[in-house]
Amino acid sequence: MSSGHKAMTLFVTVILGLLLVILNLCADWPRWAWAASAALLAVIGVVTNRVLTPKREPFPRDLLPEPDLPLPDPARQEQRVTHVALPSSVADYDFSFSATVRWLVLDAPSDAPYINPAGLAIDAILQRARGVTAQQPPHRSAFVQHQLDGALATMRVDATGRVMSMALDVSLSLPEHDRERLAKLSDVRKDEDVWEHERNYERSKRAYLGEDVLKDTGSAVVWWLSRNEKEVEGAVDRIGLLARLSAAAKNETVAPPFEHLVPQPREVLTDDTPDDGPSTGRQQPYDVGEATVSDNGSGEVLSVDSLLEWFGFSAADADVNLFAERLITIASAHGKTEAVDEIRRHFEPDPPEQADAGAPGDSAPPPEGSAPPPDDDLTP
Template sequence: MSSGHKAMTLFVTVLLGLILVILGLCADWPLWAWPTAVALLLVIARGTHRVLTPKREAFPREFGPDPDLQFPEPHRQEQRIAHVALPSSVPDYDFSFSATVRWLVVDATHDAPYINPAGLAVEAVLQRARALTAHQSPNRSAFVQYQLDGVLGTMHPDSSGRVMAMAQDVSLGLPELDRERLVKLSNVRKDEDVWEHERNYERSKRAYLGDDVLKDPGTAVVWWLSRNEQEVEGAVDRIGLLARLSAAANNENVAPVFEHLVSPPVAPYAEANGGRHASTGWQWTPGSDTPASSNGAAPDSSSGSLDSLDSFLAWFGFAPGDPDLVLFAERLTNLARAHDKSNVVDELRRRFGPAQPATVDDEDDAATPTPEEPPTAPAS
């Protein structure tokens, strides 16, 4: 029992004794009541003593843990590193890494060599960061930064086992010039993908028109009728045109069974008086196979002059605005080139423009017309 508990018990006993004495004198107790009051006072003093006395501990304080004892905080050190180049998954595009490296020196044996804990900690953090960034795309630096926060956010021992290292305040970026280059490369790749899809679509469309729609006149008529189901008479009226398109697409003449449906050739540049040519005098005679002049002679197509070319085109029935004129001129150019007629090739190029060079893929399909987009003839 401590001195504080004893003092408190004595104070309570004296106070109660004074109260009993005052009550006895005021009430004029008899003589036998005073011993009873003294006994009651002793009982109250003993009860007060028991109440104020603390319970005995199960274990002595000297054998138990001291709750006020504080374990010393481990002494950590830190160092800031900035703008360290870390590789990405793309060569020559490095991340710029910055962070605060913290480390804790691990206890070692008395004969362990002296170390530079800062160097070991920085090396350990950079190795962990490099293992992550080497497999990441450089245009995702913000995403990789959050990944590094998690990877470097815990203490891990270095390769020597002498220090525990971590990093905080991680910052990861990409130089602005490299960022602009990546944006340009991305745009070029997207454009290439679009161009490749458009090219494949154009090839597919040409193959569909050349190998399927214009395979023969009958298929062309059925194709047109499938798109215009209510215009049966229009399909009949266009059989000749579709036969000519099919023949041109397959580098063939119009089939004899469809020749009577092809419109008879009309001399272009003809005057109203009998269809005579304005400059050469060549005139188309219905029922004949060759144009004839006023004296009945055939046109001289070997001269290579403008009038001879116009007469030759008039013989085939091409008007100045005929949509098939450019296609026909292209085929004439190829035919003249095959027979080494350079003067005819030059004249056709001068009149209708140079032919586009054919590639390996498009050599057979470059001149194939489509019903939706007929070629436009040059102005005469």
């Protein structure tokens, strides 16, 4: 008898014994009833044991001609494949694929040709992996590896129907030089995007200034006033400047209504300019020692004296000689030798008076006993 039958017999006997004890205590049976209950309990235990005990087979299973043995587990085989190049969605950037391929040979008809199950299984796994990697960019190798873990984790029948295959320990990577190249290309694309946005921003700003703000003088004045609402007088003072700015933005001249607010440029007289005719108020570049036409067109001749007067120096000014030296230094630095000579002649002392008789250029000697003439100060 097995241990399971013994346990069941003991369990039934104990339960029935407890019931008989409870009944005897509740009904207050006589002593002979206790003995009868014990005998009945023993009979019930024996009957229960016989009922639960299985019948023995006439012949043991291991002595039969075809014993009922357990079915053997199907034979599974596996092989490791490493560093297989699989394409990505970008040309010339291939993944490096490694995995353990496991397969199971399926039943086939007796006339079926012999096969290489390892080759069929590996080819089936590579085709399944290729379908996943060809749709993914190369810089996402870690993400694609997890996708392959799920896509190749199930046993599937190959195209020939002879084997079932799956992949374990999948590894997918990108070569180091390709990763560095992709990182550089990514940085360049980001820089190009930033530069393109900056260029579009500059174009938009130029279009806003040229086509809206500086479209005409009125638009420029309104734009300036919108940014300086409390400076109305300042806007009025800048109308001429804004008119010139608006005209320059369109490569045009200032509009006639605003010409009187724009200062007119001074025109330089050239050598071929005719001297006759009314004065037009044009000026020549200033040249020391030569006559120039003044701003008011009165024909006043400008000289060193007028230059000193214009600077506010008088003949008695103590700094006039120092100012003259600085003028000479400045004129010499710019190569104006004629101006240097003119300034020096102006500040040199007058030569002694010439004698009435004698050769030209010969001066008469001073009388004997007379004092030499005092040296004049360098006065203009």
